Amino acid sequence: MNIGEASRASGVSAKMIRHYESIGLVPPADRRDSGYRDYGTADLHRLGFIRHARDLGFSLDRIRVLLGLWSDPARSNAEVKAIARAHVKELEQRARQLNEMANALRSLADACDGDGRPDCPIIASLETGANVPPCHPGASPGAMPPPAPRRKAVAGR
Amino acid sequence: MNIGEASRASGVSAKMIRHYESIGLVPPADRRDSGYRDYGTADLHRLGFIRHARDLGFSLDRIRVLLGLWSDPARSNAEVKAIARAHVKELEQRARQLNEMANALRSLADACDGDGRPDCPIIASLETGANVPPCHPGASPGAMPPPAPRRKAVAGR
């Protein structure tokens, strides 16, 4: 199976499959005489695992850990559960922050007449910072990937 | 006022102030003979506006539009309101996606004994994709910036 077929079968773009190989998330694919990559069902399985983990918002780094646990016959489900729980917390916190922003902005928008005049409480709040959430720091950059829209023209699914 | 003082006063890092200048979000700062940038209260005001807009999750591109409306004496608050409402929708959708992922993962974790054995429904679902949300596409990349943690060592606030 070449990379295009593997892409359609796994739902991971060919571009990403090559990338995952380059960062060692998947082992180097077998090559045909032509140089074309050749995939088997085990490879598809692994790619599917990765995609599902991405669908749950895991970063590639965490997926690396999960893949390790997956292939470890002596793994402890406690370890997996701990990672999952930690990730749930992070997802919830990110959602909370977004909702905070949405709520703040919604109430500003609600307070705006929108009647065509220049007066605007939204602009006024941006000037002064009143009713704008502090958007507390912490959660350093790179701590969590954005929702990962992915899957655009990959089709299949 | 030099860039460090402006940073502390506005809550925007010096690095970002220079960046905003380089992309034209703020006009080129005055320079002293030494080459140092020199900021006045109008500049601080603009930087504060930008920071508040970032706190509400606006992208720099949208902030550019908001700044234009801000300085337009004949602006229509309807226009501002429309931008705000659209942004609220986007924030809500992103929050919804994150919550979907969190809910899915939480129920998987709840189904995991965590008793130290290898059996693990979380791993099993990653393998098969069962109970993993499709994470619907759309909302192309770059459509919205991550929560923008910002403000780490900028102090002030």
Place this chain on the structure above:
DNA sequence: CCTGCACCTTCCCATCATAGGAAGGTCAAC
């Protein structure tokens, strides 16, 4: 006057996951 330190300048690189495209080779069907 010199030293030291805190600050400034520009420029380049890294993050994270993903996409786009160019230049060139391969395969299969017609």
Place this chain on the structure above:
DNA sequence: GTTGACCTTCCTATGATGGGAAGGTGCAGG
């Protein structure tokens, strides 16, 4: 044998931010 769909590698971009190097400036203390 040509055409068109596919593959290869390599480079670049995204968005907002941070890190750091190499070198200049400003001010205070000795």
